[in-house]
Amino acid sequence: MLGYFALILWFLILIVYFVFTASIFYHFKKYSTSPARRRTFLGIFSIASLALFISNLVFFSRIPWKEISETLSTSIRGLGGF
Amino acid sequence: MFRINTNENILASYRRHWLMLFGDIFYIFLMALGIAFSAVMIKQFFPVAFSSLYLSLTIWFILLLYHGLWIAFFVKLADYWLDTWVITNERIIDVEQKGLFKREVSEFKLDKIQDVSVDVSGVIQTLFGYGNVQIQTAGSDRIFLFKTVPNPQEIKNKILKIHDEYMSTLNKRAN
Numbered sequence: 167m168l169g170y171f172a173l174i175l176w177f178l179i180l181i182v183y184f185v186f187t188a189s190i191f192y193h194f195k196k197y198s199t200s201p202a203r204r205r206t207f208l209g210i211f212s213i214a215s216l217a218l219f220i221s222n223l224v225f226f227s228r229i230p231w232k233e234i235s236e237t238l239s240t241s242i243r244g245l246g247g248f
Numbered sequence: 249m250f251r252i253n254t255n256e257n258i259l260a261s262y263r264r265h266w267l268m269l270f271g272d273i274f275y276i277f278l279m280a281l282g283i284a285f286s287a288v289m290i291k292q293f294f295p296v297a298f299s300s301l302y303l304s305l306t307i308w309f310i311l312l313l314y315h316g317l318w319i320a321f322f323v324k325l326a327d328y329w330l331d332t333w334v335i336t337n338e339r340i341i342d343v344e345q346k347g348l349f350k351r352e353v354s355e356f357k358l359d360k361i362q363d364v365s366v367d368v369s370g371v372i373q374t375l376f377g378y379g380n381v382q383i384q385t386a387g388s389d390r391i392f393l394f395k396t397v398p399n400p401q402e403i404k405n406k407i408l409k410i411h412d413e414y415m416s417t418l419n420k421r422a423n
Contacts, residue, residue: 179312183316186323190319190322190323194326194329197345199261203329207322207325207329215315218315218318219315221311222312222315226304229304234305
């Protein structure tokens with residue numbers, strides 16, 4: 167349950183990131199007057215963005231949601247005891 | 249971006265001084281440092297966040313924040329890079345990029361120029377050699393502003409020179 171909630175949240179954040187990423191590409195492609203600089207900027211931007219996205223994906227897939235969920239529910243039950 | 253006529257040549261184009269970009273991205277750099285510092289502090293005071301159970305979740309969250317900052321950095325870069333003033337042999341074009349979702353392009357013919365003035369104020373502007381160039385145009389109260397451009401005096405001289413050349417060409421055509 168917690169994992170699905172995080173996935174939806176991450177998905178929503180990624181949509182916002184995607185809108186900004188696409189907009190950066192659009193603006194540089196359409197309005198930049200220097201093709202060489204444009205290529206450099208967009209090249210660096212794409213590679214680093216992709217690397218960040220893949221790292222995010224890898225770490226997200228490694229999160230033990232079931233164990234975290236169990237630990238949290240145990241902690242919450244423990245708090246209820248007080 | 250804007251159309252250049254057949255007999256029109258771009259004579260110069262200017263951007264804001266690099267210090268303006270530096271000022272914008274400095275905050276992003278501070279935030280990046282803040283995230284790293286927070287991570288160190290969390291590790292110090294809440295080591296459970298970096299235990300094997302939560303390690304991937306913590307790193308994922310930190311990477312998500314850095315991804316956001318990386319995009320913010322490029323939004324600032326686009327804002328700086330696409331904000332330009334272009335002088336052609338016929339007109340002056342002011343392209344103002346405001347963030348990613350607002351863009352204003354205005355222009356006026358060189359014969360509309362009435363007055364060009366330079367405004368360099370403050371220690372930092374004097375030290376780094378940048379300032380504003382204001383162009384008063386005829387027939388409107390609007391002042392065109394070349395904001396925080398490097399070497400404003402040189403730009404002013406160039407505009408006046410181009411204006412004189414344009415006016416003499418117009419006079420020759422009229423005669």
